[in-house]
Amino acid sequence: MNFLVGESENAISLERLRDILIRLEDTIIFALIERAQFAHNVVIYKPGMYKYEGSEEFNGSFLEYFLRESEKVHAKVRRYQSPDEYPFTDDLPNPIIPPLKYPKILKPNDINVNPKILKFYLEHIVPSLCVAGEDLNYGSSATRDVACLQALSQRIHYGKFVAEAKFRDPNLQSKYIEYIKSHNSEAIEKLLTNKKVEESLLKRLRHKALIYGQDITESGILNNTPKINIDVVVELYEKWVIPLTKDVEVQYLLSRLD
Numbered sequence: 001m002n003f004l005v006g007e008s009e010n011a012i013s014l015e016r017l018r019d020i021l022i023r024l025e026d027t028i029i030f031a032l033i034e035r036a037q038f039a040h041n042v043v044i045y046k047p048g049m050y051k052y053e054g055s056e057e058f059n060g061s062f063l064e065y066f067l068r069e070s071e072k073v074h075a076k077v078r079r080y081q082s083p084d085e086y087p088f089t090d091d092l093p094n095p096i097i098p099p100l101k102y103p104k105i106l107k108p109n110d111i112n113v114n115p116k117i118l119k120f121y122l123e124h125i126v127p128s129l130c131v132a133g134e135d136l137n138y139g140s141s142a143t144r145d146v147a148c149l150q151a152l153s154q155r156i157h158y159g160k161f162v163a164e165a166k167f168r169d170p171n172l173q174s175k176y177i178e179y180i181k182s183h184n185s186e187a188i189e190k191l192l193t194n195k196k197v198e199e200s201l202l203k204r205l206r207h208k209a210l211i212y213g214q215d216i217t218e219s220g221i222l223n224n225t226p227k228i229n230i231d232v233v234v235e236l237y238e239k240w241v242i243p244l245t246k247d248v249e250v251q252y253l254l255s256r257l258d
């Protein structure tokens with residue numbers, strides 16, 4: 001969590017939030033580079049391929065099993081009590097350690113777009129990121145998938161904080177209230193969109209993916225094939241990450257006055 005426990009409820013600014021989003025670009029690119037070293041391994045996404053000891057009734061895929069079991073442990077150490085962490089599975093156990101006092105920055109809401117994240121990740125990202133076929137690295141692939149999914153989820157749900165910061169802008173608040181009251185999601189989206197920020201982000205992302213994806217040796221950068229398909233990274237943001245972040249922002253604002 002980037003908002004430290006004990007900080008004030010006013011501890012958000014758009015500038016600070018944008019810095020967090022920029023840092024998360026690094027987390028996401030490195031997670032994708034990690035996943036890209038293994039083949040698609042489609043078998044880990046097919047339901048009912050394995051029997052799971054202790055969860056005989058469970059009939060999902062190997063990845064779903066792995067996500068569920070990982071999230072159980074993470075829930076026990078209160079990961080999902082942090083307002084920037086959202087689980088992909090439900091019926092999770094209670095934390096075994098006492099709760100922390102986070103600043104109450106967000107209005108209570110139950111927005112969770114993880115089903116959409118899982119869908120685009122499995123249908124569009126993994127097949128274009130990884131070499132087709134099987135290399136038997138099922139466990140390694142699934143651990144990398146979980147890292148990618150968690151990073152994407154955190155980034156996209158930061159839209160709630162970004163929306164809250166935008167709503168608090170005294171120059172814009174009356175406009176937001178007007179559009180929220182008239183349930184005008186299109187006007188809300190238009191008001192919160194900043195094309196310049198989006199364009200700079202996509203350019204920066206291309207540079208980062210190119211640089212992070214190279215081999216670096218004692219004599220400098222080796223100009224060999226990058227470890228990741230740069231276009232896939234840029235397209236991921238252009239087609240999915242930014243639109244879904246905006247979707248979260250709009251959903252959050254629509255419920256902001258409830």
Ligand SMILES: O=C(O)C(=O)C[C@]1(C(=O)O)C=C[C@@H](O)C=C1
Nearest residue numbers: 162192193194195197198242245
């Ligand atoms: O930085 C913002 O203002 C955001 O709302 C975040 C974000 C993004 O997803 O990166 C989304 C919408 C804006 O058009 C610009 C960028």
